[in-house]
Amino acid sequence: xxxxxxxxxxxxxxxxxxxxxxxxxxxxxxxxxxxxxxxxxxxxxxxxxxxxxxxxxxxxxxxxxxxxxxxxxxxxxxxxxxxxxxxxxxxxxxxxxxxxxxxxxxxxxxxxxxxxxxxxxxxxxxxxxxxxxxxxxxxxxxxxxxxxxxxx
Numbered sequence: 001x002x003x004x005x006x007x008x009x010x011x012x013x014x015x016x017x018x019x020x021x022x023x024x025x026x027x028x029x030x031x032x033x034x035x036x037x038x039x040x041x042x043x044x045x046x047x048x049x050x051x052x053x054x055x056x057x058x059x060x061x062x063x064x065x066x067x068x069x070x071x072x073x074x075x076x077x078x079x080x081x082x083x084x085x086x087x088x089x090x091x092x093x094x095x096x097x098x099x100x101x102x103x104x105x106x107x108x109x110x111x112x113x114x115x116x117x118x119x120x121x122x123x124x125x126x127x128x129x130x131x132x133x134x135x136x137x138x139x140x141x142x143x144x145x146x147x148x149x150x151x152x
Contacts, residue, residue, distance in 0.1 A: 034096040035059040038088070042066075045087045050077070055107045062098040064088075067105035074102045 024033060038059055043051035053069040054077070068074045077084070081100055088097050128144075131137040 034092075037092060038064060038097060041088070041091045045091050046084060053107075054102075055105075057103070057105070059097065062096060064097045064100045066100055066102050067107060068102050069104075069107055071104060074104060077102050 035056070035058065039056045042054070042056050046054065050073075053073050055067045057065045057067045059065070066077075068077060077100075081102075084100060085097065088100075089095060128137065128140055131140065
């Protein structure tokens with residue numbers, strides 16, 4: 001689905017990202033789209049475990065503000081800040097993020113990367129001893145069924 005130039009030569013199709021980038025660069029003279037790139041790259045840069053517990057909140061004056069789920073994670077991420085900044089600079093190919101500030105906050109309910117499923121043990125039928133009371137037998141059967149459905 002290429003086009004023909006004025007000289008009649010066929011030009012192969014180009015990727016839409018490369019076609020739109022010059023337009024976006026002209027529109028984004030003040031660097032407002034940096035936050036979009038940062039949000040997209042964040043999970044890739046920090047990894048799945050950290051990405052599930054963090055959320056990029058803003059990017060102002062080259063400082064990324066990242067919301068974190070707990071104080072312990074803030075401490076760990078503060079210790080890792082220089083490594084994360086190096087990875088961000090490499091992934092963004094510029095210095096739009098010069099510092100990161102971690103703040104405690106409630107993460108939004110956006111879809112997060114799912115954890116890998118862990119195989120559960122196969123359920124086995126449990127033979128109950130002879131119970132004369134039908135209500136007691138039903139109660140035990142319900143208890144065993146509920147126990148089998150419970151997440152572990």
